[in-house]
Amino acid sequence: MSTAQWIVTLVGLGLITWIVWYFWLYRRESVQAHAKEGGMQEVDVTVKGGYQPAVIEVQARQPVRLNFTRREASTCGEEVVLPAFGQRAHLPENQTVPLEVTPAQPGEYEFTCGMNMYRGKIIAR
Ligand SMILES: [Cu+2]
Numbered sequence: 001m002s003t004a005q006w007i008v009t010l011v012g013l014g015l016i017t018w019i020v021w022y023f024w025l026y027r028r029e030s031v032q033a034h035a036k037e038g039g040m041q042e043v044d045v046t047v048k049g050g051y052q053p054a055v056i057e058v059q060a061r062q063p064v065r066l067n068f069t070r071r072e073a074s075t076c077g078e079e080v081v082l083p084a085f086g087q088r089a090h091l092p093e094n095q096t097v098p099l100e101v102t103p104a105q106p107g108e109y110e111f112t113c114g115m116n117m118y119r120g121k122i123i124a125r
Contacts, residue, residue, distance in 0.1 A: 079114030
């Protein structure tokens with residue numbers, strides 16, 4: 001193979017590795033909420049090209065506080081919506097906005113950006 005073909009092959013392999021990592025490994029990473037005093041579970045969520053972490057495990061029937069911080073100029077993540085809790089919030093850039101919800105029963109509760117592009121979920125157990 002020529003040098004150019006090798007480069008194309010390596011770039012292709014790198015891209016495949018990245019896709020596998022991003023869609024299958026990275027997105028499955030979940031974070032367990034830490035319980036604070038008064039049973040409040042708290043998690044910091046960074047909004048940048050998506051939600052990090054995108055999967056948050058919590059205890060059902062206990063209040064959860066999600067501290068959203070939007071770290072990008074892109075307006076995609078400007079609004080966060082938690083349909084199951086009837087909540088939505090505006091997220092100004094580099095400002096932490098806390099949102100409190102209480103999952104009434106075990107299950108999965110989605111949260112998305114205003115356009116339904118960024119997606120995350122709370123898994124209550
Ligand atoms: Cu969006």
